[in-house]
Amino acid sequence: MAETPMRQEYTRARLDDADVDSDPIRQFHAWFAEVIDAGIVEPNAMTLATVSPGGRPSARVVLMRGFDERGFTFFTSYESRKARELESNPFAALVFFWAAPERQVRVEGRVERVTEAESDAYFARRPRGARLGAWASSQSATVAREVLEARRREVEAQFPGEVIPRPSFWGGYRLIPDAIEFWQGRPDRLHDRLLYRRRDGGPWRIERLSP
Numbered sequence: 001m002a003e004t005p006m007r008q009e010y011t012r013a014r015l016d017d018a019d020v021d022s023d024p025i026r027q028f029h030a031w032f033a034e035v036i037d038a039g040i041v042e043p044n045a046m047t048l049a050t051v052s053p054g055g056r057p058s059a060r061v062v063l064m065r066g067f068d069e070r071g072f073t074f075f076t077s078y079e080s081r082k083a084r085e086l087e088s089n090p091f092a093a094l095v096f097f098w099a100a101p102e103r104q105v106r107v108e109g110r111v112e113r114v115t116e117a118e119s120d121a122y123f124a125r126r127p128r129g130a131r132l133g134a135w136a137s138s139q140s141a142t143v144a145r146e147v148l149e150a151r152r153r154e155v156e157a158q159f160p161g162e163v164i165p166r167p168s169f170w171g172g173y174r175l176i177p178d179a180i181e182f183w184q185g186r187p188d189r190l191h192d193r194l195l196y197r198r199r200d201g202g203p204w205r206i207e208r209l210s211p
């Protein structure tokens with residue numbers, strides 16, 4: 001099967017040590033801008049992996065809602081499984097995968113809650129239905145569909161207008177990276193892998209990994 005033009009264009013790309021940014025957040029910004037320009041659907045979708053107190057890993061896809069020099073931000077119920085695991089073990093991993101350009105970014109680090117002001121500001125920007133859903137759902141708890149829908153009707157009656165306060169059990173987390181790997185697919189499976197790593201908030205060091 002013939003490759004699409006987008007795939008051919010990106011396959012020719014390389015990750016040369018001299019061309020990448022010395023700061024992985026700036027490098028991520030460059031890649032993220034490219035996938036947005038390419039029209040990739042939900043480029044901010046990322047797999048979030050957490051670990052239970054008993055050492056069992058779990059993973060799910062969530063949406064990144066922001067990133068800067070402090071790290072990568074996402075929002076959820078503080079009563080969800082992921083949140084309970086993060087509260088007991090505040091280390092996690094993220095994976096962004098963009099199939100068309102044959103790229104992925106892996107991020108590892110410590111996770112902490114964002115400020116209440118940040119959670120309030122993001123919650124206020126959400127669509128009304130999503131804000132009502134946050135109140136109606138006890139995330140990760142067992143529930144019958146009719147019970148969930150009844151709870152949604154109750155919440156809608158409780159908050160008939162546009163002003164819907166953020167529930168105290170809902171908010172954001174930020175993963176503060178100490179390792180970020182950029183993976184670029186290459187012919188013959190000789191992929192480029194560049195790992196940025198730092199210790200104790202020191203400078204980033206770049207290593208090339210074997211594919």
